[in-house]
Amino acid sequence: MDQNKKKISVGVVLAIIFGALIMLGIIAGLIYMVMPSGVFGSGRSENSGSSNIFDSNDFDHTRDGDGYDASRPVSKQMPLDQFMEVDVNVESMTVIIKPGDKYEVDYETVEGLEPKISQNGKSLSIIQQGSIKNPMQDYMSELYIMVPQNEPLAKVRINCGGSHIHIRDVTVYINELITGTGDIVVANVNSQSTAAKTDSGIITMESVDMGQSELASNTGDITVRASRFGDINSSTDSGNIHVEGSVEDFSKYNMNLVSGQGKVIIQSQEQGSNYITSGGVFAMNMATNTGDISVQ
16 A cells, blocks of 8 residues: 555656646747847847848849848949940939049949949940838938049930939930939039939929920929020929029920919919910920929
């Protein structure tokens, strides 16, 4: 009888010990799950000095074999031979053309989104694919195209997916500028022909000799300030069109200004929703569905 009692007691003790070990294992697992990474020697410590600019899931992996390393920003400066034509097709870089000491292309972006730059004689081609879905607000991929002062470009064609286009202080005979959601800003530029189009950004032309011009935005405003132009066609669905300090002689223009639900203002005088003149040399055609048109 005593031996049976001892066997039962030993069995109970072993069961209690076994159950306690199971409970300790469960508690340890829960603690491991909720503690910060790096406490148990695995993962990255919060104070390790390493930090990611972007999470890797913020990138569209559009090219086979490419992994966009979000923790590695990259920049590059590329001196080039003289070029006269520029063709840029990028998805996620702001494009800036400005004067420099020499012909050069610089860029700042993240690893995996670098543009492909090639030059064939006097023609420069820049292509960049891939985009960042959720970029940090303090980061922007930028592409700089530098041209020596007083050296003209024969033609510039830029197509941006959702970034901005800035051109300033250069001479470009023909401009073709397209962006999806970004703004287009052209300032202090001499040009014989300018075409600018954006879906939801704004277009600003300031101190520009535009020559023949086509300006179009679906939802953004269009502003032409202190500029000279020949024939001009400008249209927006729901934005406003402002022309300020750019028309010295209104009699030179055949004006066809139409605002569907807005108003037309000529030299601070409201003209209703339509304003049409004839007898001039150049054509000024401007249209908006819901915005105002102002020519001062």
